[in-house]
Amino acid sequence: MSNPPSATATQAPAGSAGSAAASASAASAAIAASAVVPEAAAPATSAAAIICSDLRKNYRDTVALAGVDLRVERGAVFGFLGPNGAGKSTLVKILTGLVHPSGGQGEVLGGKPGSRAVHRRLGYLPEQFRFPQWLTGRELLSLHGRLMGIEAEAARLLDLVGLGVAGDRKIGEYSKGMQQRLGLAQALVGDPELVFLDEPTSALDPIGRRDVRDILTHLRDRGMTVFLNSHLLTEVERVCDRLAVIDKGSVIAQGATEDLLQSPGLSVRVGELPQGSFEDFAARSWSEVAPPTYADGVITLPGVAADEVPAVVHRMVEAGLPVYEVTFARQSLEEAFVQLIREHHPGSDGRAGA
Numbered sequence: 001m002s003n004p005p006s007a008t009a010t011q012a013p014a015g016s017a018g019s020a021a022a023s024a025s026a027a028s029a030a031i032a033a034s035a036v037v038p039e040a041a042a043p044a045t046s047a048a049a050i051i052c053s054d055l056r057k058n059y060r061d062t063v064a065l066a067g068v069d070l071r072v073e074r075g076a077v078f079g080f081l082g083p084n085g086a087g088k089s090t091l092v093k094i095l096t097g098l099v100h101p102s103g104g105q106g107e108v109l110g111g112k113p114g115s116r117a118v119h120r121r122l123g124y125l126p127e128q129f130r131f132p133q134w135l136t137g138r139e140l141l142s143l144h145g146r147l148m149g150i151e152a153e154a155a156r157l158l159d160l161v162g163l164g165v166a167g168d169r170k171i172g173e174y175s176k177g178m179q180q181r182l183g184l185a186q187a188l189v190g191d192p193e194l195v196f197l198d199e200p201t202s203a204l205d206p207i208g209r210r211d212v213r214d215i216l217t218h219l220r221d222r223g224m225t226v227f228l229n230s231h232l233l234t235e236v237e238r239v240c241d242r243l244a245v246i247d248k249g250s251v252i253a254q255g256a257t258e259d260l261l262q263s264p265g266l267s268v269r270v271g272e273l274p275q276g277s278f279e280d281f282a283a284r285s286w287s288e289v290a291p292p293t294y295a296d297g298v299i300t301l302p303g304v305a306a307d308e309v310p311a312v313v314h315r316m317v318e319a320g321l322p323v324y325e326v327t328f329a330r331q332s333l334e335e336a337f338v339q340l341i342r343e344h345h346p347g348s349d350g351r352a353g354a
Contacts (some may be wrong), residue, residue, distance in 0.1 A: 048107075049074045049194050049225040050095060055104035057090050064090040066249035067104065072242070074193075077216050077226040079240035079257070080231070081337060087249045088229055092196055095227075096124055109194055119149065123187035123195035127202070127229070133172030136183050137163055140171060144189045157185040160218075162211055176203040184212065188219075195219070198229045213239045237261075237333035245340050252344045261331045265302035266309065269325040270315065272297060281319050300329060 050072035057065040065087045072078045082088050093099040094106060097114020111118040131140055138154045145152025157165040161181040171179065180203045187195050189266075201209045209232075216226055216239050230236050236243070237257065243255035253260060278294045292301045300322075304312055309326065316323055 011353045035305065037161055047074070048072060049076075049109060050078075050227065051093065051105075051107040052091075052095075053105045055091070055094065055106050056102045057094065057099065058102045065094075065101070068246070068249070068251055070244055070251055072225065072227060074225050075220060075223050077220050077228060077239050079228050079230065079236040079243040080246070081230075081236065081243060082246035083341060089198075090248060091212075091246070092227070093197065096122065096196060102221055120190070121193045123190070123192035125187040125195070125197050125200055127198040129183055131171045131179065131182065133170065135171055136168050137171060137174070137185075138167040140182065141186060144186050148190050150190055152189045155190055160188070160215060161185045162208075177205060177208050178273045180204060181208070181211075184215070192224070194225045194227065196227045196229075199229065199231070200228070201232060209235055233278045233333045233337060243333075245337060247341055247344050253340050257333070261333060261336050262315050265300055265329060266304040266312065267327050267329040268299045268301070268313070268323055269297055270294075270299055270316075270321050271324060273321065277319075278320065281316070281321060282318075284315075 048071050050070065052068045052070040055065055055068040055070075056063075068087070068091060068230050070091075080088055080091075090099065094101050095108055095113050097119065100114075106113050109121050123200075135143070140155040141152045141157055145154075154167065155164070158164050161184050163178060163181055163185065164176060166174070172210065174182065176215065180200065184197070184200055184216060187197065201212050204212065213235065216228070220241070222270055228240060240257055242255065243257050243260055244251050245260075246252065273294070278299065281299075282292050282294075292299055294300075301312065306328075313323055313326060
């Protein structure tokens with residue numbers, strides 16, 4: 001596994017890293033270093049990359065995880081969402097072996113979280129990291145390779161993340177977005193089977209985010225499993241096969257992305273309507289699910305099935321309503337997320353956290 005190095009990995013000039021970033025880097029380097037220690041047997045192959053059963057974590061009187069049940073299949077790009085303080089970071093720390101659970105069971109790649117046999121098959125990019133500013137990008141990747149006891153494919157990884165021409169520049173000269181690309185490259189040193197990415201696109205511009213989506217798709221096509229924490233819900237919706245939502249220490253929803261995005265029904269663009277015409281139309285009950293709504297020139301009819309569309313359009317035309325476009329509406333991930341959090345935690349604004 002490859003992770004940001006700490007000040008103990010190579011001697012740093014004074015004042016080169018903040019305490020929080022250095023702490024995260026130290027933990028990551030410890031994981032990487034543990035991967036090279038020989039171990040008698042590798043973990044048994046499991047059908048799933050991650051399995052959690054009633055996983056719990058308490059910090060004295062604070063309940064961080066209240067019995068998490070979770071399953072992540074191999075070869076998936078899995079999105080993990082939740083409000084601030086929901087328990088996302090705690091779960092990742094347990095799965096990477098940085099924190100011990102208070103109860104329950106967790107399995108990663110068929111083995112125990114934190115074991116050396118599992119560590120050598122993981123990649124990890126924390127949200128807050130700090131790289132030695134005096135190294136070049138190429139030197140950093142080579143360093144992580146040496147921590148793992150391998151020769152890192154620095155040139156290939158730099159090209160993969162779009163830093164091929166900047167590999168011999170000092171990291172101190174990199175922009176924040178370039179450093180985030182480099183962080184993704186270091187998480188992929190050693191070709192891990194499972195990689196944990198915490199907010200990998202937060203510092204990137206739209207082009208950079210699209211590049212990362214393409215990289216994640218490429219990794220999935222190669223059979224790698226990606227566990228993605230992000231509050232950029234539009235990015236998660238575009239790239240993730242499956243999702244889980246955690247709130248107040250418990251997983252409240254998980255499944256295929258499409259299954260978690262409900263269809264509000266049929267959307268019909270009618271343009272600006274004369275006063276009273278929509279009210280007359282809405283008085284004719286269309287659905288037992290919910291009454292139709294009209295906003296911004298679009299009428300939405302919940303609960304309309306595909307085979308009912310011709311009849312609905314015919315009745316709208318008979319009612320004198322102009323029909324310009326007919327589509328099936330679908331919830332965005334942001335709408336679905338906010339709805340889930342509000343249902344589970346009344347009074348919450350549903351804001352996603354890191």
